[in-house]
Amino acid sequence: MYKRILVGFDGSEPSKHALSAAVTLAKESNGEVLALTAVRAPEAAELEGEVDEALREADGPLGKAITWGKQEAKRAGVNCTFRKQIGHAAELLTRIAEESKHDLLVLGRRGRSPVKHWLIGSTTDRIVDHASCAVLIVH
Template sequence: MYDAILVPTDGSEAAMDAAEHAFSHGERYDATVHVLAVVDQTESASIVGRGDEKLESLREAGDESTRRIVDEALARDVDAVGAVEVGAPDRTILRYADDHDVDLVVMSTHGRSGVGRFLMGSTTEQVIRDGDVPVLAVQR
C-alpha cells in the first residue's frame, strides 16, 4: 500500500512521535521512510548580513534532526533516507513528496487552536489542504 513515507521534522519531540508512526507503517508495508528537515526561508532571510554562518548552522541543525530519525529507523530495520532543504515548509514538504513519489506524509501537529493557530499558522494544516497525498497528523 505504501512504498515511500515522508516524515518532516523540526527536531522536536512531537516530530519524533510522528516518526514512531512512520516506522510502524514502514515496517508493515516494507516502505522507505524519507525524513525531511526544512530550513524555513523566513529564517534564512534573516541571515542577510550575517554571511553563510547562520545558514550553515540551520542546515546542521536540520542534518542532526534528520540523522536522529534515520538512525532510529535503521536500528529498527526500516529503510530510511534523510534530506535538508531550504524554503517555505509547507511548499517544500509538498514538492519533496511529489518529487519522491511519496504515498503518505506522517507529521506532527502541536494541537494549537483558536488565536494560537491563526497567529502561528499550521504547516500540517497547509500540507493537508494543499497536497494531494494522504497525511497522517499526529497530535502530541
C-alpha cells in the same frame, strides 16, 4: 500499502512521534522513509553565500533529533534518509511529496513553535489543505 513515506521532521517531539509512526508503517510495508527538514535561509545569507551556515545552524537540537531518528530506523531495520533543504516547510513538503511520488506524508500535530495553537500548527494545516497524497497527523 504505504511504501514511500515522507516525514516532515523539525526535530520537535511531535515530529519525532511522526517519524516513529512512519518507521512502523514502513517496516510493515517493506517501504522506505525520507525525513525532510525545511530550513529557512535568511535573504541576506543567501546573497552573501552563507547558505551553508544557515544549514549548519539547524544543528544542535535538530542534530540530536536526527541522531535519535537514525537509531530508531536502524533498530527497526527500515531504510530512512534524513535530508535538510532550504525552503518554506509546507510548500517544500507538498512539492517533494508530489515530485518524488510519495504515497504518504506524516506530520506532527504541532512543531517547534513556542506558541501553543488551539488545534494544529500552521505547517500541518496548510499541508492538509494542499497535499496530493494521504496525510497522517500524529498527536
